[in-house]
Amino acid sequence: MIRIYATIFAAIAGLAFGSFLNVCLTRWPLGESILKPRSHCRACGRTLAWWENIPVVSWIALRGRCRTCGAWIGWRYPLVELAVGLMWPIAVWKSNPTLWLFPSERVAFGIWIIGKLVFLWMAIALAVLDSEQLWLPDRITIPGAAVGFIFNFLYVAAHSPTVLAYYGALAVRSRLLWRFAWHRIAGILLAALLILLIRWTYKLIRKREGIGLGDAKLMAMLAAWLGLPGALLSFFIGVTLGALTALALLALPKPRTKKAGLPEEHPSESPAGAQSWALRKLPLGTFLCIGGIVSALWGQSILAAYLHWAGF
Ligand SMILES: [Zn+2]
Numbered sequence: 001m002i003r004i005y006a007t008i009f010a011a012i013a014g015l016a017f018g019s020f021l022n023v024c025l026t027r028w029p030l031g032e033s034i035l036k037p038r039s040h041c042r043a044c045g046r047t048l049a050w051w052e053n054i055p056v057v058s059w060i061a062l063r064g065r066c067r068t069c070g071a072w073i074g075w076r077y078p079l080v081e082l083a084v085g086l087m088w089p090i091a092v093w094k095s096n097p098t099l100w101l102f103p104s105e106r107v108a109f110g111i112w113i114i115g116k117l118v119f120l121w122m123a124i125a126l127a128v129l130d131s132e133q134l135w136l137p138d139r140i141t142i143p144g145a146a147v148g149f150i151f152n153f154l155y156v157a158a159h160s161p162t163v164l165a166y167y168g169a170l171a172v173r174s175r176l177l178w179r180f181a182w183h184r185i186a187g188i189l190l191a192a193l194l195i196l197l198i199r200w201t202y203k204l205i206r207k208r209e210g211i212g213l214g215d216a217k218l219m220a221m222l223a224a225w226l227g228l229p230g231a232l233l234s235f236f237i238g239v240t241l242g243a244l245t246a247l248a249l250l251a252l253p254k255p256r257t258k259k260a261g262l263p264e265e266h267p268s269e270s271p272a273g274a275q276s277w278a279l280r281k282l283p284l285g286t287f288l289c290i291g292g293i294v295s296a297l298w299g300q301s302i303l304a305a306y307l308h309w310a311g312f
Contacts, residue, residue: 006097007089010117014088015055018081021125023045026078028134041072055081076128083124090297091116109160115151119225119287123289126218130285136214142223148224157178187228192220194235211284218285222292229303230295237291242282 005155026042039048046068052058059078063072092113099109122144129135157177195216202210223231295302 003093003097006100007093008015009087009168010092012087014077015081015085017088017121018084018124019053019055021084021121022077022080025076025125025128025132027298028129028137029135041066041069041071044069055085075130080124080128084121087120087124087293087297088117091120095299101267104121108155111151111155111158115148115225118151119148120293122221123292123296127286127289127293130214130283130289134283136212136218138214138217138287141214141217145188145217145221148221149188152184152225152227153177153181160225184224184227188220188223190228191231191235192216194232195219215284215288218288222288222295226292226295226299227291230299231292233299233302234288234291234295237294238284238287238289242284242287242291245287246282 023039024249037047039053040046041048043066046066052062052067056228059081062073064073064075064078066073068219095109095113095116097109097113099105122140126136126140126144129140142221195211197209199209199213199216219231222234226234231274
């Protein structure tokens with residue numbers, strides 16, 4: 001029962017935090033404050049009524065347009081709200097919230113689940129920023145890596161007493177923590193190094209930039225949260241998705257902008273459409289983030305299924 005209540009609560013909170021994320025995603029690239037002016041229409045500047053700010057519902061009721069000026073609000077708003085509003089309850093449902101009933105597990109469980117929610121929120125934020133702006137801000141990836149390391153370290157520290165109460169030795173516990181710390185830091189460095197090696201190889205062969213440094217910092221962040229196996233799984237999923245998307249875009253017919261008969265050299269101003277995607281660089285960071293989300297939620301089962309299949 002507690003599992004159902006916790007999941008419903010996570011869904012509602014997820015929609016609200018998704019709505020807040022939309023504000024951040026619109027204002028961060030413009031360097032605006034995310035707190036100061038209340039939510040307003042980006043076209044006519046009218047401050048929105050409370051009922052125009054309800055996640056997903058308002059967008060559907062208004063059919064995606066501003067009530068006064070009719071400006072198109074965009075697909076991103078309901079999609080981001082739905083993304084957080086789905087990923088959060090899935091994470092809570094899978095985390096076995098009944099652990100909360102055991103006082104000895106409470107602290108470790110709290111750290112575990114809050115960490116998962118923070119990670120999912122940041123991964124969705126970076127996925128959208130890279131797809132819309134080709135931008136993976138250092139202000140998110142670097143603190144994100146540090147926070148990921150701290151959350152996991154605290155989880156191991158809070159979790160180990162129950163496991164090690166059996167052994168009772170403090171020395172064992174500190175050795176376990178020390179081992180975790182240096183393993184995780186090595187994983188973070190190796191994950192970033194993987195991207196740097198690809199970057200250098202690409203530069204050497206093609207004589208131009210292929211993968212940005214932002215992707216290396218993103219991989220470091222994924223390794224901080226998910227460990228090296230989780231980061232490698234994210235990388236594998238991300239690269240596969242990216243390759244499939246590139247193939248799909250190549251297979252698409254030429255953009256419709258040509259039909260006027262004019263030689264159209266500039267991509268249309270409307271962002272994030274499939275057409276402008278085809279003309280721009282593919283956002284690897286977006287695919288890595290999607291890989292990271294899949295890996296955070298289903299990584300254990302995927303790796304277990306693979307090992308079973310491979311006969312280990
Ligand atoms: Zn308006």
